[in-house]
Amino acid sequence: MRFAIVVNEGxxxxxxxxxxxxxxxxxxxKGHEIFRVFFYHDGVNNGTRYTVPPQDDRNLQKLWSELAxxxxxxxxxxxxxxxxxxxxxxxxxxxxxxxxxNIAPGFRISGLGQLIEAGIEADRLVTFGD
Amino acid sequence: MSxxxxxxxxxxxxxxxxxxxxxxxxxxxxVLIGAAFEQEVSLAFLDDGVYQLMAGQDTAGVxxxxxxxxxxxxGDYEVRKLYVETEALAERGxxxxxxxxxxxxxxxxxxxxxxxxxxxxxxxxxxxxxAQDVVLSF
Numbered sequence: 001m002r003f004a005i006v007v008n009e010g011x012x013x014x015x016x017x018x019x020x021x022x023x024x025x026x027x028x029x030k031g032h033e034i035f036r037v038f039f040y041h042d043g044v045n046n047g048t049r050y051t052v053p054p055q056d057d058r059n060l061q062k063l064w065s066e067l068a069x070x071x072x073x074x075x076x077x078x079x080x081x082x083x084x085x086x087x088x089x090x091x092x093x094x095x096x097x098x099x100x101x102n103i104a105p106g107f108r109i110s111g112l113g114q115l116i117e118a119g120i121e122a123d124r125l126v127t128f129g130d
Numbered sequence: 131m132s133x134x135x136x137x138x139x140x141x142x143x144x145x146x147x148x149x150x151x152x153x154x155x156x157x158x159x160x161v162l163i164g165a166a167f168e169q170e171v172s173l174a175f176l177d178d179g180v181y182q183l184m185a186g187q188d189t190a191g192v193x194x195x196x197x198x199x200x201x202x203x204x205g206d207y208e209v210r211k212l213y214v215e216t217e218a219l220a221e222r223g224x225x226x227x228x229x230x231x232x233x234x235x236x237x238x239x240x241x242x243x244x245x246x247x248x249x250x251x252x253x254x255x256x257x258x259x260x261a262q263d264v265v266l267s268f
Contacts, residue, residue, distance in 0.1 A: 006266070041156055080159060084152075112163040119264035120138055120167065127267055 003027050004122035005037045006115065008129030010045035011060040012053070017046050020128035021063055028071055036074045036118040037064075039107075041129070044087045047077040049104035061104045068106030075107045076114045138263040139170045144179035145267065149194050154182045157268035158200050165207035169264075172211035173204075176218045176255060183214065183229040183247065198230065205234030205246060212246045215255050 005024055009016035020037070027034055039046055051061050068075050077087060083096070089109050093101040103109060119125045142161055148154040164171060175183060187198040204212070212232060219225055226249060233243040250258065259265060 008268075040160075041152060081156060112160050113166070115160060115266075116140075116164045116167045116169070119140060119266070120135070120169065125264050125266075127265075129267065 002033045002035050002121070002123045004035045004118035004125040006118075006125065006127040006129075007037065007039045007043040007046060008041045008127060010042035011051065013042075014130055016128040016130065017043065017060050017064075018058075020126075021060065021067065023126065023128070024067060024073070028067075034071070034073055035122045036076055036114065038115045038118055039075070039077045040081055040112075040115065042085065043129075044077045044082040044085055047075065047082070047104050047107035048087050048102040050102045065104050065106040073106070077103070077107050077109050078115070079109050079111055082109055137168065137170045139172075139261065140164060140264045140266070141172055141174055141259060141262040143174045143176065143259070143265060143267040144182055145177040147178040147181040148187070148198065149189060149192055153268040154179070155195075155197055157266075158197060160266065160268075161204070161209060162200075162207060165209060168208075171209050172213060172258075173209065174213045174215070174255060174258065176215040178222075180214055180218045180222065180224060180229075183212070183232070184224075185228060185230045202230060202232050204232065210234040210244075210246050211248060213248050213250050213255065213258060215252055216249050217252045219249075 005020050007017050007020045011017045024034060046060055046064055053059050064075060067073060088098055088101045089103040090101045142157055144154060144157055146153045183201060187196055189196040229247060232246040234246050235241040236244050
């Protein structure tokens with residue numbers, strides 16, 4: 001089966017990102033396909049490489065980046081939500097006149113159309129939020 | 131996009147009041163972008179989400195953008211079904227009269243203005259959600 005996953009909350013404050021990550025892993029382990037993981041609302045904060053959680057805690061951004069690398073996942077951060085919250089890639093940083101970018105490896109910034117497309121293309125769209 | 135494939139039924143479920151968190155505003159942004167994909171779209175308002183449709187919203191005191199007028203424009207985006215749960219209204223001491231008047235123009239009936247807000251009870255809302263292909267909950 002072809003899944004799409006939506007993550008609507010940032011890391012740590014809510015469990016949504018942890019649950020989504022575990023769900024994504026389980027989906028892949030069962031041999032299913034993940035069409036896309038879309039990060040919206042505060043979920044975009046999963047995609048900044050500047051998070052530095054304590055060493056004895058999980059690093060959700062790294063976990064997502066590694067999962068994306070291992071399974072060629074498409075991790076999409078919503079551009080409008082990301083701009084509000086200060087998540088930028090190099091192009092956006094330049095376009096907005098900011099002095100740096102912070103998008104994490106394996107994530108890319110794109111529009112809300114990617115969320116709708118995921119709903120259309122996937123057999124199941126599963127949302128993790130508050 | 132979807133090519134020749136049949137349209138999917140998209141339901142946007144709005145459960146939160148409009149200004150205490152960003153969910154309502156960012157849900158609207160998805161609805162507006164999603165309209166370009168020509169799917170079968172409807173919106174549901176339940177729990178505190180019914181407050182999103184209140185008439186006479188004034189955000190001057192909280193210093194936020196008043197986006198309540200956007201709901202009135204949804205008809206222009208072919209979004210014509212806003213299902214509001216009657217129990218959610220009643221539990222908050224509200225009725226249809228407290229909500230904005232939102233209409234869409236029926237081009238097949240000489241652009242007659244028709245109400246977009248449809249009151250449904252909780253049981254009907256359950257059936258409605260079950261009948262969707264894609265449910266996005268905010």
